[in-house]
Amino acid sequence: xxxxxxxxxxxxxxxxxxxxxxxxxxxxxxxxxxxxxxxxxxxxxxxxxxxxxxxxxxxxxxxxxxxxxxxxxxxxxxxxxxxxxxxxxxxxxxxxxxxxxxxxxxxxxxxxxxxxxxxxxxxxxxxxxxxxxxxxxxxxxxxxxxxxxxxxxxxxxxxxxxxxxxxxxxxxxxxxxxxxxxxxxxxxxxxxxxxxxxxxxxxxxxxxxxxxxxxxxxxxxxxxxxxxxxxxxxxxxxxxxxxxxxxxxxxxxxxxxxxxxxxxxxxxxxxxxxxxxxxxxxxxxxxxxxxxxxxxxxxxxxxxxxxxxxxxxxxxxxxxxxxxxxxxxxxxxxxxxxxxxxxxxxxxxxxx
Amino acid sequence: xxxxxxxxxxxxxxxxxxxxxxxxxxxxxxxxxxxxxxxxxxxxxxxxxxxxxxxxxxxxxxxxxxxxxxxxxxxxxxxxxxxxxxxxxxxxxxxxxxxxxxxxxxxxxxxxxxxxxxxxxxxxxxxxxxxxxxxxxxxxxxxxxxxxxxxxxxxxxxxxxxxxxxxxxxxxxxxxxxxxxxxxxxxxxxxxxxxxxxxxxxxxxxxxxxxxxxxxxxxxxxxxxxxxxxxxxxxxxxxxxxxxxxxxxxxxxxxxxxxxxxxxxxxxxxxxxxxxxxxxxxxxxxxxxxxxxxxxxxxxxxxxxxxxxxxxxxxxxxxxxxxxxxxxxxxxxxxxxxxxxxxxxxxxxxxxxxxxxxxxxxxxxxxxxxxxxxxxxxxxxxxxxxxxxxxxxxxxxxxxxxxxxxxxxxxxxxxxxxxx
Numbered sequence: 001x002x003x004x005x006x007x008x009x010x011x012x013x014x015x016x017x018x019x020x021x022x023x024x025x026x027x028x029x030x031x032x033x034x035x036x037x038x039x040x041x042x043x044x045x046x047x048x049x050x051x052x053x054x055x056x057x058x059x060x061x062x063x064x065x066x067x068x069x070x071x072x073x074x075x076x077x078x079x080x081x082x083x084x085x086x087x088x089x090x091x092x093x094x095x096x097x098x099x100x101x102x103x104x105x106x107x108x109x110x111x112x113x114x115x116x117x118x119x120x121x122x123x124x125x126x127x128x129x130x131x132x133x134x135x136x137x138x139x140x141x142x143x144x145x146x147x148x149x150x151x152x153x154x155x156x157x158x159x160x161x162x163x164x165x166x167x168x169x170x171x172x173x174x175x176x177x178x179x180x181x182x183x184x185x186x187x188x189x190x191x192x193x194x195x196x197x198x199x200x201x202x203x204x205x206x207x208x209x210x211x212x213x214x215x216x217x218x219x220x221x222x223x224x225x226x227x228x229x230x231x232x233x234x235x236x237x238x239x240x241x242x243x244x245x246x247x248x249x250x251x252x253x254x255x256x257x258x259x260x261x262x263x264x265x266x267x268x269x270x271x272x273x274x275x276x277x278x279x280x281x282x283x284x285x286x287x288x289x290x291x292x293x294x295x296x297x298x299x300x301x302x303x304x305x306x307x308x309x310x311x312x313x314x315x316x317x318x319x320x321x322x323x324x325x326x327x328x329x330x331x332x333x334x335x336x337x338x339x340x341x342x343x344x345x346x347x348x349x350x351x352x
Numbered sequence: 353x354x355x356x357x358x359x360x361x362x363x364x365x366x367x368x369x370x371x372x373x374x375x376x377x378x379x380x381x382x383x384x385x386x387x388x389x390x391x392x393x394x395x396x397x398x399x400x401x402x403x404x405x406x407x408x409x410x411x412x413x414x415x416x417x418x419x420x421x422x423x424x425x426x427x428x429x430x431x432x433x434x435x436x437x438x439x440x441x442x443x444x445x446x447x448x449x450x451x452x453x454x455x456x457x458x459x460x461x462x463x464x465x466x467x468x469x470x471x472x473x474x475x476x477x478x479x480x481x482x483x484x485x486x487x488x489x490x491x492x493x494x495x496x497x498x499x500x501x502x503x504x505x506x507x508x509x510x511x512x513x514x515x516x517x518x519x520x521x522x523x524x525x526x527x528x529x530x531x532x533x534x535x536x537x538x539x540x541x542x543x544x545x546x547x548x549x550x551x552x553x554x555x556x557x558x559x560x561x562x563x564x565x566x567x568x569x570x571x572x573x574x575x576x577x578x579x580x581x582x583x584x585x586x587x588x589x590x591x592x593x594x595x596x597x598x599x600x601x602x603x604x605x606x607x608x609x610x611x612x613x614x615x616x617x618x619x620x621x622x623x624x625x626x627x628x629x630x631x632x633x634x635x636x637x638x639x640x641x642x643x644x645x646x647x648x649x650x651x652x653x654x655x656x657x658x659x660x661x662x663x664x665x666x667x668x669x670x671x672x673x674x675x676x677x678x679x680x681x682x683x684x685x686x687x688x689x690x691x692x693x694x695x696x697x698x699x700x701x702x703x704x705x706x707x708x709x710x711x712x713x714x715x716x717x718x719x720x721x722x723x724x725x726x727x728x729x730x731x732x733x734x735x736x737x738x739x740x741x742x743x744x745x746x747x748x749x750x751x752x753x754x755x756x757x758x759x760x761x762x763x764x765x766x767x768x769x770x771x772x
Contacts, residue, residue, distance in 0.1 A: 067731075069732050069734075070731075070732075070733075070734045071730045071731040071732065071734040071736065074734060099455075162612075215712055215713075226611055227612070227613045337465065339733050340466060340469075340733060340738075341469045344544045347550075347717070347720075347725075348545070350717035351546070351550075
């Protein structure tokens with residue numbers, strides 16, 4: 001009786017294994033999968049890139065979203081069953097993943113040549129997708145006078161109320177130094193010294209009790225909308241989306257903004273490399289990129305994309321000359337070197 | 353059964369009864385094992401295996417050895433007191449040249465940077481500026497010129513300490529300890545010593561949530577167990593409804609309730625109780641409230657099932673023997689609910705230890721629990737060694753607590769004289 005039962009179980013197992021093996025082979029012949037950040041941004045990408053690309057190239061593709069983290073990509077590639085082909089990554093993920101060999105080295109001749117893109121967006125492992133800022137955001141309906149910059153952000157007498165910053169040392173320490181009078185171009189020079197780090201934390205001490213820490217990009221607009229905070233650091237695109245889609249009246253301060261780039265990469269060993277290159281080529285063309293900026297306020301990487309935009313659209317982009325004038329690029333090399341140490345330091349400070 | 357065994361003991365059979373019993377017992381065990389074997393194999397492959405793999409990363413330290421093999425061979429004879437000899441410098445130069453070609457320099461740089469902040473730059477700049485292999489006898493001088501760090505003893509001890517194949521580096525770091533240049537274990541510098549207090553914080557939050565759940569859950573469970581079925585079923589639905597609602601939804605609902613212009617503050621303001629909004633969220637209070645709400649069903653259900661089994665006759669008997677209600681409750685009722693209290697508390701406590709989403713959304717920077725850091729090091733900074741070490745310490749502490757709890761409850765169990 002029992003023997004027969006075990007035989008049945010074994011049969012069941014055998015069936016399950018064959019089924020999963022069959023599924024695995026189906027998985028290898030999967031469609032091109034493009035991964036981005038989700039939310040309003042991915043909706044804009046669908047309009048500007050994904051849907052038109054499917055029609056124009058006749059290539060089946062699907063899109064997914066993720067929350068970032070080079071550990072996720074490492075697990076995908078080293079696990080040997082990467083289900084993603086093209087992924088949008090932040091600058092530090094690009095640098096670390098490139099060092100670790102998680103991405104294919106890009107052949108720029110297949111995507112319009114290096115000369116087509118603005119210099120900071122050209123990298124051997126990835127090509128720039130968007131340029132965006134961390135800006136000071138506030139609600140025009142709630143503040144009597146508009147803040148001028150990070151110094152006002154730290155001045156609770158002038159503008160009462162709580163503030164929100166991104167949890168962790170990255171962007172927080174730069175903002176603290178700029179508020180303390182360091183010029184945007186000198187921020188990383190100062191932060192590289194122990195005195196500079198001390199100075200940043202001292203400045204943070206002055207409003208420690210008034211800070212709410214956010215962890216996801218969707219939180220700052222909510223914190224502004226609910227009146228929980230008077231000002232916040234926020235991705236510029238989120239402010240714009242809230243104003244457009246939810247009829248908010250949020251304002252931004254471009255002075256002392258921190259800008260960074262996101263890039264497209266092709267994961268190492270992708271079975272859909274040709275389709276991936278076709279997609280990157282499509283998403284790198286100026287006429288397609290300008291459509292993205294019309295849908296969401298991010299600057300793009302093609303040199304000619306900004307020129308195709310109406311002045312009304314351009315003035316709200318991070319890449320507009322006036323807006324980038326006093327902005328500082330987040331220093332990837334600095335953070336790669338110091339993120340662990342300063343994260344520990346930051347948490348020590350927070351727990352005090 | 354007893355009659356049979358008595359007559360069996362008196363009957364002179366070839367195989368003694370004890371042995372036959374044992375044999376029958378063994379066959380039963382083998383059959384039982386065969387029945388659960390598929391599940392066991394499945395769990396080993398999908399659960400125990402990966403966890404063991406993750407724990408292994410907490411001590412695995414082979415990255416640097418793969419990148420700088422000749423350097424380690426040359427350092428084997430180094431006494432660690434002054435700078436290594438020319439041979440070690442030459443070996444390092446040759447390793448760096450080779451690593452630059454294969455593109456593996458960053459792997460070593462990342463690992464060494466954990467131990468000595470700035471090492472990433474030392475290695476990458478050296479790799480960039482070392483154009484050709486130095487002439488024999490000049491390696492020491494050349495490397496020292498490219499980066500003065502190569503003239504420091506600590507630079508070399510850091511490399512030596514990362515020789516692998518296994519290391520205590522990450523586990524020590526998870527306990528705020530480091531090895532100094534002489535290999536002695538000492539306390540980490542105060543700036544970096546955060547993990548012990550982090551574990552303490554995690555345990556304190558979990559404990560407070562457990563106590564709150566017990567205080568709130570006990571009366572509810574009692575009510576559920578004593579009401580007539582028609583009404584207790586309705587109440588049970590109220591207990592289970594949040595249980596079936598997404599964790600994220602419940603956490604966000606608390607944000608709406610507790611924020612400074614939220615429902616609670618507005619109501620209190622309207623009633624004239626407060627002038628300034630109270631800070632109820634993005635702090636420890638908010639974390640405890642939201643987590644207690646989320647975990648309450650896990651406390652109520654075990655309590656309810658243990659109370660359901662208590663016969664009301666005991667309390668009546670106690671009363672008829674003259675015990676006042678409080679005494680009867682403390683000496684008759686409460687001891688019988690102990691298994692439920694124990695099971696509920698352990699369940700809530702262990703679930704709370706691993707909480708991530710709720711503290712992340714409603715806590716401040718000083719309320720993040722250990723899971724937040726494990727996630728941070730796993731996904732964001734990709735420091736898997738430290739993430740695994742933190743996980744290992746948490747796992748060990750949890751297992752120890754469960755063991756202690758098991759011992760405590762075993763000695764306490766009162767079954768009302770009905771040993772089963």
